[in-house]
Structures are given as C-alpha cells and as structure tokens.
Amino acid sequence: ISNLQSYLTAYQNRKYSIGFVPTMGALHKGHAELIKKSNNDNHKTIVSIFVNEKQFNSKDDFNSYPRNKGQDYDFCSENEVDILFEPSVEEIYENDETIIKNINFKNILCDKYRKGHFDGVITVLNKLFTIIKSNKVYFGEKDFQQLKIIEKFIEEKYKFLNLVSVPTKRNEEGIAYSSRNEKLSKKQIQDFISFHQQTENFLNSLEKSLDIETANQKAKDFIVKQDIEKLDYFEFRNNYDLSFNGTLSDSRLFYAIYKGKVRLIDNLKV
Numbered sequence: 001i002s003n004l005q006s007y008l009t010a011y012q013n014r015k016y017s018i019g020f021v022p023t024m025g026a027l028h029k030g031h032a033e034l035i036k037k038s039n040n041d042n043h044k045t046i047v048s049i050f051v052n053e054k055q056f057n058s059k060d061d062f063n064s065y066p067r068n069k070g071q072d073y074d075f076c077s078e079n080e081v082d083i084l085f086e087p088s089v090e091e092i093y094e095n096d097e098t099i100i101k102n103i104n105f106k107n108i109l110c111d112k113y114r115k116g117h118f119d120g121v122i123t124v125l126n127k128l129f130t131i132i133k134s135n136k137v138y139f140g141e142k143d144f145q146q147l148k149i150i151e152k153f154i155e156e157k158y159k160f161l162n163l164v165s166v167p168t169k170r171n172e173e174g175i176a177y178s179s180r181n182e183k184l185s186k187k188q189i190q191d192f193i194s195f196h197q198q199t200e201n202f203l204n205s206l207e208k209s210l211d212i213e214t215a216n217q218k219a220k221d222f223i224v225k226q227d228i229e230k231l232d233y234f235e236f237r238n239n240y241d242l243s244f245n246g247t248l249s250d251s252r253l254f255y256a257i258y259k260g261k262v263r264l265i266d267n268l269k270v
C-alpha cells in the first residue's frame, strides 16, 4: 500500500485523473473493455486484483476460483495498465474486519442465492475506495445487480466518485467472457453456447410491449424444456429497479445456471 500511495501522491500532484478497475483477476476480454474505457477517460488506470474471500458464500468456490497471476501481469502490461495493485489479505482486513451490510436490492436474484455475497462486495470496495482515491471507477453490466448495488453504495458513501458502467463483452457465439468459463470443459462450453443461443431466440420471439409478469410465465415454460443441471433463477426484471413492474422494453432477462459445479450468470437486454 505504501508503494501505491507514493504513486498516487505523484499523480495527484500532477493533477492526473485516475480510473480504477477492481477485479478478482484471471483477466479476460471483459476486463479489457473496462481498462480500455478507463484509459480513454483518464490519464492513469489502476487495476486491482483481489480474490475477496468475504464475498464467497462457499469455501469450495473460493478455493477453486481461477487464479493465474503470471498471465494477469502480462495482460495488464499489454493493456496499458499503469498500476496493478494486488494487496494481501492482511493489507485489506488486518485492522478491521467489520462487514458492511448491503441494504439495497435484497433477497432477489444473486442476493437470494448467495447469502452475504453483496455484503462482502461492498465491504471490500469500501476498503479499496479508501486506499485508491480515484476520480472514476469502472464496473461491468455483466454483474448487473452488483452494478445497481454499488451505484447506491457510491451515492450514499462516495459522492465524489463517478461510477462508469461498461456493456458486457461477448465472444463470437454470444456468451459473456467470464473468469469462471475457464473452469468449463469443451463439452460444457458447447452446451452453454447452445443454451445461450436458444435463450436469444426465445427473447427475439417476444413482443417488447409484453408486461414483465406475463413474460415470466413464458420464461418458465421455456426454461423447463431446457436441459439445465441446476438453476437459481431465469426471469425478466425491470432495468431500473429490478422489480417485476413494466414491460419488456425496459427490462432485462437475468439468469444464473450451473454447468457442473460452475455457476454462470448473465443478463440480456430485451
């Protein structure tokens, strides 16, 4: 941290604007989009890599989360990151392990199925925002509920910080880049791609004027016919407040499914 602080002070003295991209590593083209945007917007870009145990509700999931530091270092230099901040657990939590409780968008989507996950997310961000006083911070729409929760958190606690959201980067077949994809076998990836494409077809078959409640009945009919090992949710929700109010034109389809032990989430604009 002290090493980082000396860079930050030098940047501040030169009046450089700073963009911050928090990640858990195993960097991929989705992260690259955030970095690109930050490089465009700011003089300097800082990426953090911290696999935050407090946001994992299963020890197994934490232990098996993909990590590949060597490649991440190369990735950051190829993508013109100015500072890669990789704190230790002690640096983040040594003095204070108090968990901040998230109070927004509770008991729905990922919050319902990963108890305490978002408490862990905002707790670590609170630490990181205190250490790295950036002008802007970048998050992906891939984790849409997370984005909404962080938006509220920043509004309440870090008013000086500008949150920039970045659309989901997808591969040619349409699936979102994700660190967790690395854990999938070739067959699982193929199955996932085919699931994704059928979901897209389903979406395209719906009228945008349909109300969300009715669309969710159709979503149920669609999803039971799919060969899914395990499903947490597959439902439309309003873009703005994540409720079931409104029509498809201002909604997204949110899903969390499993392939083997790997949990995959995505959300698709209608």
Ligand code: AMP
Residues within 6 Å of the ligand: 022, 023, 024, 025, 029, 030, 031, 033, 034, 138, 139, 140, 141, 142, 143, 166, 167, 168, 169, 170, 176, 177, 178, 179
């Ligand atoms: P993670 O390392 O998974 O915690 O992700 C770090 C940041 O990258 C989060 O803001 C994510 O929403 C974002 N992100 C992850 N995958 C993608 C993607 N495919 N497209 C855009 N942003 C992404």
